[in-house]
Amino acid sequence: MRVIGIAALGTEAPEGLAAKARRMVNVLAEKCGGDFVLALGGYWGLMRVIVDEAIRRGIKVMLFPPIERESDYFPEEALVVKTGMGYRGRSVALVKTADILIAVGGEAGTIMEIVTAYLEGKPIFVLGGTGLSTDKMRVYEPHIDSRRFAELRFFESVEELASSVCSVVSTMKHRESF
């Protein structure tokens, strides 16, 4: 099963970003087909907005809370993976489990997940123009280093970002049917 990882703010999203995130989930629901799971790092801040919208749209959701928050409340529909690791380690597990990574704007935690995804060879789709720290990662587009492990692409439009993600995901589906 394809896993789309989503790196997003663990805090309240700046105005407008939550709405964009919801629109993104809707495009994923319409264009990615039914056979995928969204993986996120918890159920708070902007991540919660995305999880709620995904569940409303019937998308499967998998959460990787850090050990410090494993006992939080999570919606009954979500599959909660308890890695036994803190914030950083669980981010590694989330990114490794994902086939591709969407970064809906974020701070250092999101940057760490972007770089980890690159190192693990996962294509990365970043929403730009958010006013958050991830915007500056544009200096690393399209490859973080000379080894070209994966492509890092920035999008100004969430709709375009989500459509591109679905194109790539559908390709993966075929590639793995060996």
Next chain:
Amino acid sequence: MRVIGIAALGTEAPEGLAAKARRMVNVLAEKCGGDFVLALGGYWGLMRVIVDEAIRRGIKVMLFPPIERESDYFPEEALVVKTGMGYRGRSVALVKTADILIAVGGEAGTIMEIVTAYLEGKPIFVLGGTGLSTDKMRVYEPHIDSRRFAELRFFESVEELASSVCSVVSTMKHRESF
């Protein structure tokens, strides 16, 4: 969503045990209701028998392969969690993610998962009389130490084991709807 962890041999099962494991999956399918996931540590040995039967019966399956085998072939229906940890660490993540643990007989790896489950407060259901090393864990029934973190129960019949698991799982469902 409820997660039933299954600790099972990573090697070929002794005669009879594979058949018992298949019967167990069928009882789980009939008595546990639809809203649960089976979590296993890989797709080889006795684990593979269980995964195949679960998929055949339409049960959701989540796999926690160790980092050394993350690139193995896994069935398209399975959700593969890549923790980035080796055999031991991924066993910890599997057990922590599970709400209860079934041990279908096994060797030291299964014993390690049983003791980990106890430490994490997960009820443990062990199939006895397998001729494997887990049989001797009976000296620790019903509590591994004086702290009584969880109950360790042995069963001679897989049918009875699976039925008991489903009773406990249905209780959990209600408890968590808070």
Next chain:
Amino acid sequence: MRVIGIAALGTEAPEGLAAKARRMVNVLAEKCGGDFVLALGGYWGLMRVIVDEAIRRGIKVMLFPPIERESDYFPEEALVVKTGMGYRGRSVALVKTADILIAVGGEAGTIMEIVTAYLEGKPIFVLGGTGLSTDKMRVYEPHIDSRRFAELRFFESVEELASSVCSVVSTMKHRESF
């Protein structure tokens, strides 16, 4: 550098056991030579008694606290490894880092470390007759399963246990000078 892992109670030791643990450290100091490190899981309960005695005797100490207690006070002389994992995961790292494991009696956490050590091929030396849960692991002496990954030996005398550990450690020193 050789690493001797020590699994010990995280709680106050029963009468007599603390004294035995101190005597054990002194035998290690006298018979193991200077070039080794003791690795423990924290600085509380019986572990603290052992750490304090080791530091008093000038033995190097490395601690693997779980993430929940990484900010505790630790003695300046100790090297504190912060794995970013909880109790179970840090136990895996401790055991893997050790060349051999001593279990000075303990509860389920110690049993988990013993089984992990076996799986990782580390010789295990257990102090018996402690009245704690590890005593019952005797049913698994000398090999936890049929694969014989490592030897599990019980000792009634701490002095004998520590002497045997030093014999094995000195052998390792030579073996690795390749």
Next chain:
Amino acid sequence: MRVIGIAALGTEAPEGLAAKARRMVNVLAEKCGGDFVLALGGYWGLMRVIVDEAIRRGIKVMLFPPIERESDYFPEEALVVKTGMGYRGRSVALVKTADILIAVGGEAGTIMEIVTAYLEGKPIFVLGGTGLSTDKMRVYEPHIDSRRFAELRFFESVEELASSVCSVVSTMKHRESF
């Protein structure tokens, strides 16, 4: 005991960089006092150059190899921590264990360690002008995001970098004697 983490290339260093790394180790040996440990991620590439020079100067060394390379040869003087995690997870453990992080120029792996250090509140000292990908992280100087968890500073001179590290380390020593 203070731990100075060093993020460095796992591959052969470009001309000049190895010499700079050796000079850095010598300044640390002269100015940091005896009571610290260097932590690195392995014993290959530029890391090996640094480890060899540190051992030659009598500096204590701790290595965090990824699980894939735990069985490599390591010098007898080094303390080898086996976390049981892959490249990314062991980087998290290395950075968390360190009190401060030096990045001697590197690629995406080093960037990941820099961002992780920031998130864990560890001061970061980066050697600039290396021609490697870490150079571009300058867009994030002095703070990777608005939360100011730690300071990120670039240096053109290794000597100045190492001196600054020693100043900060000596401060830590006093701060922690509570």
